[in-house]
Amino acid sequence: MAALATGVKAPEFELKTLDGRKFSLSEELAKGPVVLVFFKVSCPTCQYALPYLERLYKAYKNKGVTLVGISQNDAKETADFCKDFAVTFSMLLDNTRTYHVSNAYGLTNVPTIFWIAQGGEIEVSSVGWVKAEFELINRKMAETGKIAAVAVFKSGEEVRDFRAG
Numbered sequence: 001m002a003a004l005a006t007g008v009k010a011p012e013f014e015l016k017t018l019d020g021r022k023f024s025l026s027e028e029l030a031k032g033p034v035v036l037v038f039f040k041v042s043c044p045t046c047q048y049a050l051p052y053l054e055r056l057y058k059a060y061k062n063k064g065v066t067l068v069g070i071s072q073n074d075a076k077e078t079a080d081f082c083k084d085f086a087v088t089f090s091m092l093l094d095n096t097r098t099y100h101v102s103n104a105y106g107l108t109n110v111p112t113i114f115w116i117a118q119g120g121e122i123e124v125s126s127v128g129w130v131k132a133e134f135e136l137i138n139r140k141m142a143e144t145g146k147i148a149a150v151a152v153f154k155s156g157e158e159v160r161d162f163r164a165g
Helices: 025-029 044-060 075-084 100-104 131-145
Strands: 014-017 022-024 034-039 066-071 091-093 112-116 122-127
Touching: 022 025, 025 034, 034 044, 044 066, 044 131, 066 075, 075 091, 112 131, 122 131
Parallel strands: 034 066, 066 091
Antiparallel strands: 014 022, 014 091, 034 112, 112 122
């Protein structure tokens, strides 16, 4: 089964954050759009992509969009990953025995990123690293925050167009 496509209603879920708080998709959607970033700490493409997502998080923090990671690893491995890759956005922990949320979203590869509109519909479904889809998420975050899109890539930085997950 492939990752859920655009136009599909995002499955509701609740998970614990890395610091033990409850995260409910429906509660977050009541505040605005949500970006879900599914990943595994050992995945090289995740290690490549999440620092760029951190830049988006810092640029649009408190601008009406919630960006969260959903780790397929345990709390210690996830915390170590966040420290090693300087990722500060909230992390949710999928059940490492059943992967019930990952399975509900049809994951076949990580990273997989979903933009979920406030009404609950998936508007972006991105598997692996796809620069054009990352840039689309950047624009959508800017539109939601009613600000100009930030330049996420630094001058002279070589950024791949695609990297398989």
